[in-house]
Amino acid sequence: MITVTHRRYVPYAHAHYAGNLVDGAYSLGLFGDVATEVCIRLDGDEGLFASYSDVQFTAPVQAGDVLEVTATVTRMGTRSRTIEFRSVVVCRGTGGSAAAVLAEPIVAVTATGTVVVPAKG
Numbered sequence: 001m002i003t004v005t006h007r008r009y010v011p012y013a014h015a016h017y018a019g020n021l022v023d024g025a026y027s028l029g030l031f032g033d034v035a036t037e038v039c040i041r042l043d044g045d046e047g048l049f050a051s052y053s054d055v056q057f058t059a060p061v062q063a064g065d066v067l068e069v070t071a072t073v074t075r076m077g078t079r080s081r082t083i084e085f086r087s088v089v090v091c092r093g094t095g096g097s098a099a100a101v102l103a104e105p106i107v108a109v110t111a112t113g114t115v116v117v118p119a120k121g
Contacts, residue, residue, distance in 0.1 A: 042081065
């Protein structure tokens with residue numbers, strides 16, 4: 001159907017835990033951003049997030065990482081759209097200003113979400 005991808009650097013200001021770990025809500029917020037672009041592209045409206053289901057935190061996100069966040073529409077109803085999300089670490093911060101591009105990206109978070117858009121009229 002449609003896939004939208006954003007890339008974001010994770011600033012050190014977002015680290016909340018030892019080892020510069022970032023909370024899982026950070027990726028969920030990025031899912032909201034990429035879902036907004038999906039709704040604008042499909043419907044000309046930002047839409048509203050209705051729910052998440054099957055959220056899986058599979059690997060840590062750390063300050064200094066670069067994330068690639070992808071949203072793929074898997075179902076379109078009259079006003080609702082089901083979206084599959086992935087947050088993947090493509091560069092890993094290695095301390096200070098250093099970072100490394102990963103040969104194999106790390107899937108950090110996956111989820112399914114539902115957004116709703118206004119009725120066309």
